[in-house]
Amino acid sequence: MEPNFWHDKWHQQLIGFHQASVNALLLTHWQQLEIKPQGQVFVPLCGKSLDMCYLAELGHNVLGCELNLSAVEQFYAENQLTVTCEPIGEHQFFDCEQVQIWQGDIFTLAPKITQDISGFYDRAALIAWPESLRQAYVKQLAKLIPQGCRGLLVTLDYPQETLQGPPFAVSPTWVETHLSEYFDITLLACRDVLDDNPRFIKKDVPWLNESAYLLKRK
Numbered sequence: 036m037e038p039n040f041w042h043d044k045w046h047q048q049l050i051g052f053h054q055a056s057v058n059a060l061l062l063t064h065w066q067q068l069e070i071k072p073q074g075q076v077f078v079p080l081c082g083k084s085l086d087m088c089y090l091a092e093l094g095h096n097v098l099g100c101e102l103n104l105s106a107v108e109q110f111y112a113e114n115q116l117t118v119t120c121e122p123i124g125e126h127q128f129f130d131c132e133q134v135q136i137w138q139g140d141i142f143t144l145a146p147k148i149t150q151d152i153s154g155f156y157d158r159a160a161l162i163a164w165p166e167s168l169r170q171a172y173v174k175q176l177a178k179l180i181p182q183g184c185r186g187l188l189v190t191l192d193y194p195q196e197t198l199q200g201p202p203f204a205v206s207p208t209w210v211e212t213h214l215s216e217y218f219d220i221t222l223l224a225c226r227d228v229l230d231d232n233p234r235f236i237k238k239d240v241p242w243l244n245e246s247a248y249l250l251k252r253k
């Protein structure tokens with residue numbers, strides 16, 4: 036999506052993607068990745084996700100990237116975290132103990148920023164892109180993730196013609212086709228979550244699968 040699409044959503048606080056509690060698949064599957072507690076974890080397109088607080092509580096140093104300034108400010112304010120901010124290149128770097136966020140475009144984030152990460156977590160990031168931009172995002176993610184690094188990917192899949200994204204439908208076949216060049220992929224879980232998603236029920240979407248994948252950078 037164009038940057039203004041997301042800036043408008045944050046401006047109007049139309050942020051249905053934001054979860055009021057930690058993602059259930061993160062809670063269930065993160066330990067399977069066996070990432071050392073002190074390891075740095077990258078969260079692309081992080082929004083103001085509470086999942087970052089959960090990862091920080093596990094001991095990880097969390098490194099987010101988020102386009103929208105207000106989202107970043109809300110994250111630190113709502114979690115009562117004292118933060119400093121400095122412009123670095125075309126990004127703004129928000130620094131506080133255990134959660135740092137690069138505010139700006141993920142496509143211009145330099146790989147040296149993420150060179151020391153031990154893990155990554157993509158929830159509602161891959162599925163935020165329409166098909167036309169998704170492959171470019173995968174390429175950029177692959178540039179930012181060092182070899183051997185493991186991550187948890189959470190996707191949604193549904194009949195795309197029944198609803199206009201985001202979130203966009205990303206099938207297991209799409210994941211296999213477009214990510215296997217860069218990552219070893221293991222499907223950890225797949226379940227129908229239609230009952231928990233009134234927006235999809237209202238649009239008569241017949242099914243909605245949420246999946247969790249373990250990715251390991253080749």
Ligand SMILES: C[S@@+](CC[C@H](N)C(=O)[O-])C[C@H]1O[C@@H](n2cnc3c(N)ncnc32)[C@H](O)[C@@H]1O
Pocket residue numbers: 038041042052053054079080081082083084100101102103106139140141142158159160163201
């Ligand atoms: C669907 S939301 C998901 C947020 C978060 N992962 C969560 O689970 O709540 C997608 C987020 O990506 C951000 N975003 C969109 N394009 C971006 C870009 N080019 N670089 C960095 N962040 C971007 C948006 O502002 C939005 O907060």
